[in-house]
Amino acid sequence: METALTPLEFGRRARRLYADREAVVDRDLRLTYGQFFERCDRWSAALQKLGVSAGDRIAYIAPNVHAQLESFYSVLQIGAVLVPLNYRLTADDFAYLIRHSGSRIVCAHPDYVDAVDRVRSQLPKVEHLVSLGEIRQGWLDYESTLKSSPPEFAHPVIHETDLATINYTSGTTSRPKGVMITHRNAYMNVVGTLIHFPMTPADRYLWTLPMFHANGWTFVWTVTAAGGTHVCLGKVEAKTAFEKINSERITVMCAAPTVLIFLANAPERVRKGVRAGVRVLTAGAPPAAATIERIESEFGWILTHIYGLTETSPFISVCEPRPEHQAFSAPERCVIKARQGVELITSGELRVAGLACHVRRK
């Protein structure tokens, strides 16, 4: 008998093995994995009570807060489909994406409640609005609804080819396209990431990368699989990031090259004394070798360069360290690290043909 490949499996294991370990830090809130998953279960029960069935789509508009992280378990474990939207878009964009995804419920952080209210009349199929923080007129309150729900819910059978999330991207050519990521796609990306970027329960992960962005490059599940700690960061600015890295003893983070650049260019008084040894995974546009060198030599961090697309769940290539690189000088190694590398062990065959990129997804 085969077990389905689903990221929910990482949740099941973490709940069993790491119940007493710190799962999430979000401002003053600290949750163990036991507490975190109990909250997820309560929200799953609440969603079912609101009429959500397997296959239903639920949109979220939120920065990196614990409620957004919870959605990656609570929505998926009832067989529903999570639609995490880019919170930087306009109200009209939200309306289009909520309609296009067929979402029946919209959960929004208070910062985005007004935007949704402005387009409410364009969303006839949305049955419920949920505020992820403040009590607002016409909106269900996430926290009190969750707390008044039991931690038991009906468990549908989930197949690995079932849809897990829809991630809108590629808006450069007219409207954004919804990438349909299955449970298996997500699972395979997590194990591939862990092979090339090993993590352990000692790791503490800083959330600078948005969770909506290709499911936070799947770190919403990867950190949990390893039994590490998710540390949320409010606004991503250099000062708070460096403070959090020190105060929360961060060991790993993901950062788009733009984030690397603003960290590298932070004023000296801000970056002075930041802890060394942080392992940083970067992906997207290739970072400049000079940026990598600055991050590695001035901060004492270790950078891994990966490439992917939302369409490929997302990672497909990694700048793999080779033994012969050891003979190179630090600047030479940084030139190599600026390359997008080779296919992951789990990528499947990758052919780069001009500007088109063909991958066979697992």
Place this chain on the structure above:
Amino acid sequence: METALTPLEFGRRARRLYADREAVVDRDLRLTYGQFFERCDRWSAALQKLGVSAGDRIAYIAPNVHAQLESFYSVLQIGAVLVPLNYRLTADDFAYLIRHSGSRIVCAHPDYVDAVDRVRSQLPKVEHLVSLGEIRQGWLDYESTLKSSPPEFAHPVIHETDLATINYTSGTTSRPKGVMITHRNAYMNVVGTLIHFPMTPADRYLWTLPMFHANGWTFVWTVTAAGGTHVCLGKVEAKTAFEKINSERITVMCAAPTVLIFLANAPERVRKGVRAGVRVLTAGAPPAAATIERIESEFGWILTHIYGLTETSPFISVCEPRPEHQAFSAPERCVIKARQGVELITSGELRVAGLACHVRRK
């Protein structure tokens, strides 16, 4: 479109990325991945010319030689099923297992050719015998047959649920049982192993564990997936093992606890000066804490303790390092390392019930 989960994928990737890297060292023979896979392709073509089709079973009786390693690719990539037998068994055992598996071809190392000849009359369904080293009467010669075959063969479609190998085990209760391992079982075990026991192209693996034993705990594919080097070892004895570890700059090995014990207890003149930093994966019966401590403190090696069964493809639990272990003394840590640990990230749910062990295989 989904790519099938098969260990052949690791071969495809290694051939592409690591063609010029050293794949195999076997006595005086050194093969790059390019050379190694060309040999596999030639043998696949030869097998097809001998009439082998998808689903056919091919038995091997061989110690850890390159021809045995080649079988894990050449047999599988034509959709045939590899039956790697325990070479320590008797001629009658060989006859039973060859018949039971329905093997049409038997490939044997010269050390076992006579044993097979003695039971040849009991094997009416065996169409061809192949000698993996010497020219013998009534036997095809592996090397010359391989070399005279083209490197092109017909590629059948392989599904991940197709049978890859049959590994006989559990002979304690009457006859050994054949464990049927699918391509997906093997693939998942490899990725799980790499998550908990990371490897890179810098790694050089010493083959002390027999390849027939649960497919060498899947390291026949794991080392290839990582782009490391397979170093074969003839007879497993302390002196040659230590010599090989130094001369071949070994970084990783698998060792059953009995092997750990005889390495730990080797005379000082034999073990003196052995290179430090070797990472050793041990599994099977739990090793004594004292053995672990000796290996770690005297040799400066790092031990990872995993548990599994051939029936579970094989790994299901790992003694996972936790950050709090760092506060313990070395002897205390070794007591912990003697435990069989917790489920792997890829194991699926594991329940230990008395002496029975239930697992849901991926």
